[in-house]
Amino acid sequence: MSERLSAIEIRSAGAYASIQDGGRRGLRRVGVPWSGVLDPALMKIANALVGNQATAPVIEHFDGGLLLKALHGCVRVAVAGQADIDITGEQGVQRVVCWRSVCLNSGETLRIRALRAGRLVVIAVAGLQVPETLGSASTYARAGIGKPLAVGDRLSAQLTEASDFLLPEPPSDDDSIIRVVAGPQAGHFLDDALATLCGAPFTVTDQADRMGVRLQGPRLEHRSEAHKDIISDATVPGSMQVPGSGQPIVLLADAQTAGGYPKIATVISADLGRLANRRAGETLRFQMVDVDAAERAARSHAENLAQLIASIRRLPGDGSVDLEALYNSGLISGPISGFESEE
Structure with a gap:
């Protein structure tokens, strides 16, 4: 050494x-x-x-x-x-x-x-x-x-x-809203499927790892049996695949690069980390946004994160700061989310 x-x-x-x-x-x-x-x-x-x-x-x-x-x-x-x-x-x-x-x-x-x-x-x-x-x-x-x-x-x-x-002020995440943009195969689903996706809560299942997370909620109906599969095409982290069961799977960092299930939506980059960190049994709701709003959210997320990091301070070496008291009661209004977008 x-x-x-x-x-x-x-x-x-x-x-x-x-x-x-x-x-x-x-x-x-x-x-x-x-x-x-x-x-x-x-x-x-x-x-x-x-x-x-x-x-x-x-x-x-x-x-x-x-x-x-x-x-x-x-x-x-x-x-x-x-x-x-x-x-x-x-x-x-x-x-x-x-x-x-x-x-x-x-x-x-x-x-x-x-x-x-x-x-x-x-x-x-x-x-x-x-x-x-x-x-x-x-x-x-x-x-x-x-x-x-x-x-x-x-x-x-x-x-x-x-x-x-x-x-000094750790981020918190008590927001259950996850924003999505329409996916490349949104047309493979019934006309009300996107409204169903964004109209009811979905629960994180225990089938979750670094590859993806399965959600449980109202069934997202395909237009027909033929629309339940596609010729495999590209996927990205955030892609929301929907197999024949009608229950969505959100792909994460280790996900495959191509897949044969239609993709109804894509989780925006600003919210994907929050979704990936959800425990089994937690519920979340989806909100549809357009690409411009997703890009604004990404910029806002980056700016808020930069501000959080800029707030990091050196601690005195004499042990005079009671960190437990600081985090539990010392903040004026408690921890706030540093990841809220301008939307």
Whole structure:
């Protein structure tokens, strides 16, 4: 181990943890999915908290149970998402909050005990060094590009100074509205199908992974048996396929690059990360917008995220800030959503 490098070891991988980054772009035309984090906003916030580039590799983790141990020196880590976290070291077990960075000294462990909301969190490690394949460090396990993290895996990182940073007003997501634009095969469905899609709640099922999420709600009727399938054509993350069951499937980062189910709609990029982070049993509603509104929402989303990241502040080193009190009652009006669009 060099003097400038440290390392973290996976002591427990929990339900599922993998290395992801901004994705493997430019190769869908030859059948390679984007992959990358399901919620890019969480990646960018976590990386900003530890001083990384916005799309640097991170650990994406589902459902809690991840346990990391620092092996050498001081390693700065940050967790973006809603989770219960503790650090164990010479001082015993200390509870810490999300949306901030902490320095793990040699031998200390950080545990994601449970998620409070959503189905995933993102953990950034300052200077995390991961080899790339086809221009990205993202894991795409179905094709053997990388593999999920497992007990005993060691990841190199930079030694860092013991300075911690905080996002003062964490984003919240209590908005159940997911915006969509009409899909390329919207005409394969009855005239009232889009109204049905946007007129009733849909429930996230437990059939959800990095490839896609199945929803349960009112049946979206095809025009005929012949309209239930198409000659396979291109898909993108956000595509909403509807098989013969009439129940929609929203494709996510690891989704195939082509498919044979008609696509009634596409979730806009500004809302796709929010949908991907929904737990089984949660309900959501869809709202139809046009392409111009989707583009405005994307710009607004990016601007709001940039403002959030610009608000990150260095914490004093004397432990004088009670972060739990700050997040629970210290904000004037409580946490606000940084992802609301101008629509």
